[in-house]
Amino acid sequence: MEQFNRDHPGELEMITERALDNQQSLKAAIVYLKKCFNQTGGIHIYQRMDGCELDDEDGTTDGNLQFAYDGEDYISLDLKTLTWVAAVPQAVRTTQRLNQDEDGLQYQKYFYTKQCVDWLKKYLSYGKSTLQRTELPRVSLLQRSPSSPVVCHATGFYPDRVVVFWRRDGQELHEQVDPGEVLPNHDGTFQVSVDLNLTAVPQEDWGRYECVVQLKGIEDISTPLDPALIRTNGEDKSGLTIPIIIGFVVLLLTAAAAAVGVFVYKKRNGSDTSSENTEGQNPAPEAQPLTTVCS
Incomplete structure (x- = not known):
């Protein structure tokens, strides 16, 4: 990072400003998505994950950009077909609008296959001693x-x-x-x-x-x-066999003592009900399927 800051003065401040701007955009996105999913309150999570790949053997590149809402896939960009793909019905209208933006699609392709890859090469050069090291097995x-x-x-x-x-x-x-x-x-x-x-x-x-x-x-x-x-389990070159056996016996005795303690506790409290009688009580409500499509 010290070398990065020397080579790119002011870059860290610019990235920080961009992150603060993105924070406001993300808040607006959550407001929009709550309407899409017909939600009124609660805590919600909006996630973006993207990246690029470079095969240093044949020079091929690839990239990915995807969004999720409340832990579930929402939309993603397919760079091979250069189209946005909806993962849920609520995202259909959004993908249709994005797929009509030809300039936006071409920019995404340029960014993930060229600009992002150039930065990836820079990061590899900065961390060469760690990221490109070779450790023998x-x-x-x-x-x-x-x-x-x-x-x-x-x-x-x-x-x-x-x-x-x-x-x-x-x-x-x-x-x-x-x-x-x-x-x-x-x-x-x-x-x-x-x-x-x-x-x-x-x-x-x-x-x-x-x-x-x-x-x-x-x-x-x-x-x-x-x-x-x-090397087999029958070997005792390290002298570990006896301690392992002793540890296993102690574990069995501990488990037996715990079982007796639970049995006595149940007897004293008059609780002799089998687990089968308590299973299934107060089940979590099943989530209803969401069918609302954003306009």
Whole structure:
């Protein structure tokens, strides 16, 4: 931000003024939307979410602009067809009016495919050391039991565009595997797991398999399916097995004590009514469908 302010003096003040102007526009929008949805009072939320995308490999760009009201989609802009799309009946008239504004549509296209992308490139250059860094993954082979799938687990990598797969005799496997989704770690890096089912594979053939991790900017990381490299639940290298068992026993005793306490409390208070008798009482009223269309 210090470098940004040096390169663009006065920009922060201009953005602040624009935000204050937008605040008034948003208030007016909520007044309009309350009429659309035939509402008189209460607390309401009007949201706008937009952004642009740049693929630095092929140079393609994309963008999105969408609005929501009270947590539900309201309208959105489809840049491919350059038309506004209504998500609810109350937004039909609004989209019809916006779709007649050809100049407005062309401006939105220019902004999200050119101007926004130019700013995205600037932001990437300012935060290059963080946003464009590369963190190498740590790869482990895990197995709960001898009959369980072998899991290839890669963690600690950045960015999140990683490919993890199993190979047999140099060929990528599409069967026997169960790929997982990329998940975030608490430190800003990512992790992913891919399971390999070896139920019908004799152990003497395991040497034909390997887990491969591909991350942009680094060489492929290949881990052979070697029983000596597989970590299992039966291992006690860290000495954690006994504390875990003790903790589990304590947890069971605590749960049992809590159950006894609840039973005694119910007996003392004459409350021996089953949960089935209390379910369904005072249900929340069902929301009525809104059919009003703004004029």
